[in-house]
Amino acid sequence: MKRKIIVCSGSACIDPGGKRLEPELRRILGDKNAFDLVEIEEAVCYGHCGSCPMIVVEPEGTFYGELNSEKLARIIDEHIIGGQPVEALLATQPMDTSRIRMLGSADFFGKQLRITLRNCGIIDPESFDDYLQMRGYEALAKVLEQMTPEQVISEVEKSGMRGRGGGGYPTGLKWRQSTGHDEEKSFVICNADEGDPGAFMDRSAIEGDPFCILEGMTIGGYAIGATQGYVYVRAEYPLAIKRLRYAIDEARKRGLLGKSIFGTNFNFDIDIRLGAGAFVCGEETALIASIEGRRGMPRPRPPYPAQSGLWGYPTLINNVETWANVPAIFLNGADWFAGIGTEKSKGTKVFALAGKIKNTGLVEVPMGTTLREIIYDIGGGIKNDKKFKAVQTGGPSGGCIPEQFLDTPVDYESLMKAGSIMGSGGMIVMDEDTCMVDVAKFFLTFTQDESCGKCTPCREGTKRLLEILTRITEGKGVPEDLQKLEHLGKTVKRASLCGLGQSAPNPILSTLQNFREEYEAHINEKRCPAGVCSALLNYYVDPDKCVGCTLCAKVCPVKCISGEPKKTHVIDTSICIKCGECKKKCPVKAIYRK
Amino acid sequence: MACSCCENQFDDLTQYISGVFDPEHPQSSLISILHHAQERYGYLSKDVIEHIAQVTEVPAAEIYGVVTFYSLFKTKPQGKHRISVCMGTACYIRGGAKILEALEDMLDIKPGETTEDMLFTLSETRCIGACGLAPIMTVDDKVYGRVEPEQVKGIIAEWREKAEKV
Structure with a gap:
């Protein structure tokens, strides 16, 4: 029987070094004189990018993930030449790490329905x-x-x-x-x-x-x-x-x-x-x-x-x-x-699932599927078992949806009610290490930079909004800033000429609505709960790790580190200018930011 | 009129323009022409822009307006290799800013600038859509995925070495 090896050639499956799996596969097949046993075909992104680089062996549909040269050699020896699928190298389900025997049986695909992507990964896009x-x-x-x-x-x-x-x-x-x-x-x-x-x-x-x-x-x-x-x-x-x-x-x-x-x-x-x-x-x-x-x-x-x-x-x-x-x-x-989807939103929608999620990839689901199903059943949940904080939909025009709305069905009206929008389909998952003020600042930096400058509310408004956000992340915010953000945000939304300006304040307004306490922590306590905003973080020495080598004290430009040789050093945070030199210099990684 | 030396220098460009030019809508092929010219000459110098203006009869001021509007068009000479750090959401969430910081430290330039030896130009790029590999940096067409700030030094050294060999 002649088998077929389908090599995924999506952007994520290209090896991080820029190398493709295929030449390597051909080399190994050549070494083992096994060319006659298989046919090689390239397919485009299966969307299961969490397992990349990957191949599928037909006719069984065996799905191998996270490959390298050694693993490829073993698959060729045992499966292609020997005829036995290599159990140990099958890709795994993200939730229970059980092995996926066939590509189609992955949980990742179970809840999906592919109309837009019906031919993706199946046809050769250059045929x-x-x-x-x-x-x-x-x-x-x-x-x-x-x-x-x-x-x-x-x-x-x-x-x-x-x-x-x-x-x-x-x-x-x-x-x-x-x-x-x-x-x-x-x-x-x-x-x-x-x-x-x-x-x-x-x-x-x-x-x-x-x-x-x-x-x-x-x-x-x-x-x-x-x-x-x-x-x-x-x-x-x-x-x-x-x-x-x-x-x-x-x-x-x-x-x-x-x-x-x-x-x-x-x-x-x-x-x-x-x-x-x-x-x-x-x-x-x-x-x-x-x-x-x-x-x-x-x-x-x-x-x-x-x-x-x-x-x-x-x-x-x-x-x-x-x-x-x-x-x-x-x-x-x-x-x-x-007949597919909900009463007002028909058909399916493709989402690009990315961020702090186990299975990054492209998913297509019927309208009405809940966010929870997409993130947990298809996406496999949060990376490194951290705690879910929010999911961002709609890119710079959308908003951040918190945990209590995870059972929102995906359709145009429901997402709007949850404070975001359907948008074009970006879906970025955020965990407890993500600072929501910083995320809002990130999107505003983007829209402010991309504002074309034709109408005043967008050109000037996004700039002022960004200034206020920057001030808050630097610990210079005042309590009135929150009202200012809300008032100005609503003005920019109402008065801008096109969709860019009309939606630019959404990331701020939705995070203010759902994560107000994070803004307040930045302003009132000068603290970034997620530990992201560097101006609000202080440097500390971990007494368990410090060996007292004195290097940090020597490099400190303001001499705020004290301690005797071979004894634990201490940073005086009231003098520290947070230049980070001590952290770079420390040979035992005893200095941390919090 | 263009002087004779320029005419020779831009022969190739003139030929490209005549291939895509649509007399009914003279300006409609402008962006394609600018892409082609930038690929051919590295950046869009004043001479290039004036030449395009002469051939297409679109005012140079108008072309200049288009060039400065779009972020992919460059009006200054670029380094031999383009280093870009993706600033898309997925890369940002996974630490893209730290990669950029490491590169700024290493090369002693800010985004948009070129190293003194004209070897590297550093830039922030919009999402390149390979979010499964976040965070990402690229050097020319080579993609480095899941980059850690500590790896940056090695990557730069690799390209420096390559450049020295040539």
Whole structure:
């Protein structure tokens, strides 16, 4: 029997040294003369990044994780040559560390339902034929042969899908609003400017299956009568760009893009436009400005892009995930799609689970799954068995959700009620070592830096908010600062021009609401409970470890360390300037910060 | 008009522009052109920007506005190797700031600056989406994942050594 070894080539599985597993695998196979026994295939990220680097051996579906050269050699000896799966090297379930025999049986996948990522890890993203085998372009064929544009739009409306970029605007309605204008042209855009820090859903979706996005856009083009589409993608994602280019070239060669697609009189083509490192370009009007080659600044709406977008023509913009869902709706029917999820949020949502969690990775769950299920059942709980503190959703536009809301179902309305937003899908888990004031400061630093400067509330407001937060983390906060933060935060939210400013204060307002006591500890007691804010920490000598070598006392620039040779030294915290030199110098690591 | 020496120097760029130029929307290919020029010449000097302005007939001031808006475009010469520390949320939570601090100490430069020997340019980067490996730093295209501050010294030494050999 000839086995198949599937090597995961997702970004996380590339060895930290930048090396891939595959050449090593080929080398070992060569050494052992075992090339004839297997076929090697590369697949894109399975999403189970906690076990990387990993391989899957088919036909058994045996799932080996955390590999190195020695382990690979053993798998080839015992499994490939000997025919016996190597029990000891199987990847483990994070909760009870039992072994996972088959990839699909991992708890990680149990609660997931993959629609957007249906082909990711299954098809070779650089093989157009692979996609065709997975019913690729069947949806487009059906649409072009059997449906009128009006029927296509009604089907999307019936599915109940809402925009996956974060806002949750009904997709069908957006399509309808993009039609019926007396303009000679209209455009379709895929927003792949995934800018939220800690979010990698769109990157993985494109890297894993660029084809379904193109098929979705082509269906959208047919529905609104557009002849040209653009994918606006971040320049920071070179692999995604490469795979999109391949997919576009192949589709053109096969007559699935270009003139008279499927022999009909429908013409449609897609081009790529690169971003250049501006977060605000994820906002639709800013994105359009950027495609036009201008500074990516938003403009007031209305008119919405559906009426007046790219070069003033009607333009339909959807996010990567939304487009990826479109072919699935037409393959399986709008009723099927509407049957998944909750009453108001249909289908599934992809989340990029990261932070202090055991299984970092990409998860796709039906809407309505609770945060607890995602974090504990799929994510495996908190790393190093620390205590859960909060989960941050929605990136710099979202908020931090504390433990008491962990049973919140994931849908647009419930997350909003819990003080956060669905957002594009970043989900960062935080434990007891994370300082919530510092997190708020982190996001404000980001939004303040990315504010385009066009409108005053955002430009000036985020700057002042950041100043107040910085003051608090440095121990210079005063009690009135909390009211100031709340008042100014609400003003910035109400008065800003675009989504960036309207949501920038969310990380502050949600942490103020849920973790007010941490702010108060910083201000009133000059203490950082999580031990993060360095200005509020003091240096101490651990008497059990100190050997009295006197090095710390010698290096201290303000001579605040006293003690005799070979006896425990003591730091006078009232004089200490917290330069940290003593900690660096200590040969036995006896100096700590608290 | 551009002088003859510039014309030769930028032949390649002129050719690229004529390939992507859309006369109906002269400015629409500007960002692609700037990406190409930066890759070719390392950074966007005044000469490069003025040349693009002449060929595309987009005012140089307008191009300059675009260049300074987007953080990936550089108007100063860059070091031979680009060191970037990811400042995405996952990396930040897992200690990205400490990696940056260690690099600043080691190279004696701040983010955005270049070492005196023009070997390294240090920068903070936005999330590169490999959050499973957090915290991350990259040197050119090489990714270092799960980096500890203590490892930074070794990584820099490795690249210094490489540069000396060449």
